[in-house]
Structure formats: structure tokens, C-alpha cells
Amino acid sequence: MSFRISADAIGSDNARRAAFLEDDYAALKRQVARRGIDLDTIADQVAAFGVALPSWGVGTGGTRFARFAGLGEPRGLDDKLEDCATIQQLTRATPTVSLHFPWDKPSDAAALKAQAADLGLGFDAVNSNTFQDQPGQPVSYKFGSLSHPDKAVRDLAVAHNIDCIRLGQTLGAPALTVWVGDGANFPGQQNFTAAFDRYLDSMAQIYAALPADWSVFIEHKLFEPAFYATVIADWGSSYLAATELGPQAKCLVDLGHHAPNTNIEMIVARLVRFGKLAGFHFNDSKYGDDDLDSGSINPFQLFLIFNELVDAAQRGAPGFAPAYMLDQSHNVTDPIESLMSSAMEVQRRYAQALLIDRAALTDAQTACDALGAHTLLKQAFNTDVSPLLAEVRRRAGGAIDPIAVYRASGYRAEKAKERPPRGGASAGIV
Numbered sequence: 001m002s003f004r005i006s007a008d009a010i011g012s013d014n015a016r017r018a019a020f021l022e023d024d025y026a027a028l029k030r031q032v033a034r035r036g037i038d039l040d041t042i043a044d045q046v047a048a049f050g051v052a053l054p055s056w057g058v059g060t061g062g063t064r065f066a067r068f069a070g071l072g073e074p075r076g077l078d079d080k081l082e083d084c085a086t087i088q089q090l091t092r093a094t095p096t097v098s099l100h101f102p103w104d105k106p107s108d109a110a111a112l113k114a115q116a117a118d119l120g121l122g123f124d125a126v127n128s129n130t131f132q133d134q135p136g137q138p139v140s141y142k143f144g145s146l147s148h149p150d151k152a153v154r155d156l157a158v159a160h161n162i163d164c165i166r167l168g169q170t171l172g173a174p175a176l177t178v179w180v181g182d183g184a185n186f187p188g189q190q191n192f193t194a195a196f197d198r199y200l201d202s203m204a205q206i207y208a209a210l211p212a213d214w215s216v217f218i219e220h221k222l223f224e225p226a227f228y229a230t231v232i233a234d235w236g237s238s239y240l241a242a243t244e245l246g247p248q249a250k251c252l253v254d255l256g257h258h259a260p261n262t263n264i265e266m267i268v269a270r271l272v273r274f275g276k277l278a279g280f281h282f283n284d285s286k287y288g289d290d291d292l293d294s295g296s297i298n299p300f301q302l303f304l305i306f307n308e309l310v311d312a313a314q315r316g317a318p319g320f321a322p323a324y325m326l327d328q329s330h331n332v333t334d335p336i337e338s339l340m341s342s343a344m345e346v347q348r349r350y351a352q353a354l355l356i357d358r359a360a361l362t363d364a365q366t367a368c369d370a371l372g373a374h375t376l377l378k379q380a381f382n383t384d385v386s387p388l389l390a391e392v393r394r395r396a397g398g399a400i401d402p403i404a405v406y407r408a409s410g411y412r413a414e415k416a417k418e419r420p421p422r423g424g425a426s427a428g429i430v
């Protein structure tokens with residue numbers, strides 16, 4: 001029998017904190033009531049918010065130089081789901097998992113769906129992988145996949161993506177995320193237009209295989225693994241491709257896939273305006289695609305992104321239904337702790353964006369009152385919503401302090417006993 005954190009462990013820890021939380025929540029409720037906001041209404045909205053977990057994020061991540069495996073690493077999909085269920089049990093903010101194929105290829109997709117449901121989990125967008133060759137693969141993705149000059153390579157990549165759709169359908173997933181590392185390392189190595197057209201032709205075949213209620217999410221990325229040119233390098237290329245393909249194709253924004261200092265919240269506003277925002281891979285970065293914990297480097301940017309999303313939701317932007325997912329690599333922390341604190345961080349910035357006085361903001365913007373407008377955002381960003389988030393977790397049966405309960409439970413030590421290390425040095429993100 002594998003170790004799970006008991007409801008009692010959560011209950012008794014919550015009982016110790018309940019009185020303080022009640023106090024803090026009441027104080028926050030009074031504070032925002034002075035701004036004409038009912039905190040319980042915000043609590044209901046936050047309770048309905050969820051962010052999907054990346055199946056590849058529950059194992060220790062690494063870089064091209066090395067990966068230093070942690071204790072009790074998940075050995076396979078069952079362990080990954082178990083760890084995801086523990087994150088959901090404590091935070092109540094992560095009801096779905098985003099799988100990556102073939103890393104997570106199940107032997108029986110229907111059984112996997114039932115297994116996940118037993119753990120209180122569902123599935124969000126599935127991810128294809130044509131950035132690595134699989135053992136025995138007849139042709140290589142070394143020089144690209146969906147945009148490769150060789151039709152045999154493109155056909156293999158298209159077939160793999162269609163397999164992912166079929167698997168995802170059985171799992172009850174709503175979409176396929178397509179990120180390709182296709183590009184060039186040398187000027188002259190690639191004809192930009194020909195490569196883009198080959199990509200569009202391949203994506204059109206994948207698009208044609210989509211069920212009517214499915215979407216395909218195109219994920220842009222400035223560089224890596226290609227270091228001179230990337231076929232889908234930015235939101236512009238992604239938007240052009242999604243528009244060419246049709247209404248079921250949308251643009252996914254991975255926060256780490258932009259040049260430093262890019263105004264990502266404005267990219268979000270543009271994609272929302274034209275009904276092409278697929279959703280997000282939340283993480284943070286200082287330099288490149290660092291895949292650091294969400295909000296750990298630039299929490300104000302995350303808040304500003306949610307300011308655009310709440311504005312869009314409140315004005316009823318057409319086709320606005322973004323998917324929220326984490327996509328991080330946990331190289332030096334316990335992945336479960338990082339994913340819990342990141343999910344709560346994303347929830348925090350959403351909750352703060354709900355506190356913005358939008359009528360006053362519009363007035364200030366119309367009056368060209370720059371500081372007045374900025375101060376309204378800062379008032380919300382500087383509001384400590386910790387009691388709100390904790391109360392939402394408590395009401396949903398989660399832990400008031402998930403990290404404290406997790407650490408006190410000895411879960412990781414138990415998993416270290418159940419999951420002996422596989423040994424051997426490794427490198428790479430998983």
C-alpha cells in the first residue's frame with residue numbers, strides 16, 4: 001500500500017490554524033469592503049480557478065549539463081499521478097494534469113482515465129513530442145519535424161500528433177499542445193518561407209484530425225534548441241499560423257519563451273482581442289527559458305497578465321476560455337513543494353487582479369491620469385490575499401498551509417522508501 005497523506009493530518013493542522021485564519025480573513029474582508037468589494041464573492045471566483053500540473057514537472061528537472069535526481073523520484077506515470085493527487089489534495093487548486101507523449105504513453109488510456117478519476121484528477125491539454133527521437137525511429141528529428149524538408153519526417157511527426165489526439169480523446173482531454181523546436185543554427189541553413197509553409201501543411205493535416213470540440217494550441221518559443229532561427233519563434237508567427245489553420249487553432253503563451261523584458265501582458269491582450277488566446281504555460285525566468293517557479297522572479301508581470309485576463313472575462317471577450325497550466329523544471333527544490341507554491345502563486349495574482357477597481361481604472365485611463373491608474377493596480381498587487389487563499393483551500397477540504405502539512409507528513413521520505421533510486425547520472429529537463 002503506497003503512502004498517502006491522511007485527511008486527519010490536514011484536519012488537525014487546520015484546526016491549529018483556524019482561529020488565526022478566521023481573524024485574518026475577517027480583517028481582509030473589512031479592508032476590501034471599504035473599497036466596495038465583497039470578499040466572499042472573490043472567494044467563490046478563486047475557488048473555481050484551477051491550474052493544470054505538468055506531468056513532467058513532478059520529477060526533478062535538470063539542464064543540459066546535469067540532472068541531480070531527488071529522493072523518491074516518480075518511476076513512471078502511476079507515481080506521477082500519485083504526486084499530482086497529493087498536490088491537489090493539499091492545495092485544491094490543481095484538478096487536472098497535462099500529459100506529455102510518449103513520456104506518459106499509457107498501456108490502457110481508458111484505465112488511466114479511471115485511475116486518475118479515483119485520485120480526483122482529470123486531464124488538460126496533451127503535449128506531443130517531436131523534439132526527441134524515439135528508439136528505433138526510422139527517420140530523425142535532428143533537423144526538424146513538422147517543417148523538415150524530408151516528407152517522410154513530416155509524415156512521422158504528423159502521425160505522432162494524431163496519435164496524441166486519439167489518446168487524449170480517450171482520456172477526456174480538450175486539446176493538443178504542439179511545440180516544435182524546429183529551426184536553424186546557421187544563417188542560410190533554412191529557407192524561412194519554405195519551412196513555414198511546410199509547417200503549415202503539416203499542421204493542416206493535424207488540424208483536420210481534431211474532433212469538433214477540440215483545439216490545437218500552438219506554442220511559440222524564441223530559441224532553443226535552435227539558436228539562430230526558430231520556425232514558430234514568436235506570437236506573430238503563432239498568430240499567423242493559427243489564423244491560417246482555422247478557429248480551432250489558438251496561441252499558447254509560455255512565459256519563458258520570450259526575449260527578456262518582453263511585454264507579455266500586451267501580447268496576451270492582443271491575442272484575447274482577436275480571439276486567439278489558447279492559454280498559458282506559467283513559469284518564470286530571468287534570462288532564457290529558465291522554467292523557474294511561477295512568480296519567483298517577476299510576480300508583478302504575472303499580476304499584470306491576470307489584470308488583462310480579468311478585464312477580458314469581465315467585458316465578455318468573444319472566445320475567451322484560456323487553459324491555465326504550469327510548465328516548470330524543478331532542479332533544486334522538491335518538485336511537489338514547488339508545484340504547490342507555484343499553483344498558489346498563480347491563484348494569488350488572479351485573486352489580486354479581481355480586487356482591481358476597474359471602473360476607477362477606466363476613469364483614470366480616460367482622464368490620462370497615469371499615476372492614478374498605476375496606483376489602482378498597485379493597491380491590488382500590494383493587498384495580501386493570503387487569508388483569502390487559505391480560506392478557499394480550507395472550505396474545499398485542503399490545507400490552510402499545504403507546505404507545512406506536506407513537510408510534517410514525511411511524504412517524500414516515505415516515497416524514498418517505496419521508490420528506490422534508479423541510479424546513473426543523467427542530464428536534460430526530465
Ligand code: LRH
Pocket residue numbers: 056127179219221254281289327
Ligand atoms: C518547450 C516546452 C514545451 C514542452 C517542454 C517540456 O520549452 O515549454 O511546452 O513540451 O517545454
Ligand code: MN
Pocket residue numbers: 179219254281327
Ligand atoms: Mn511550455
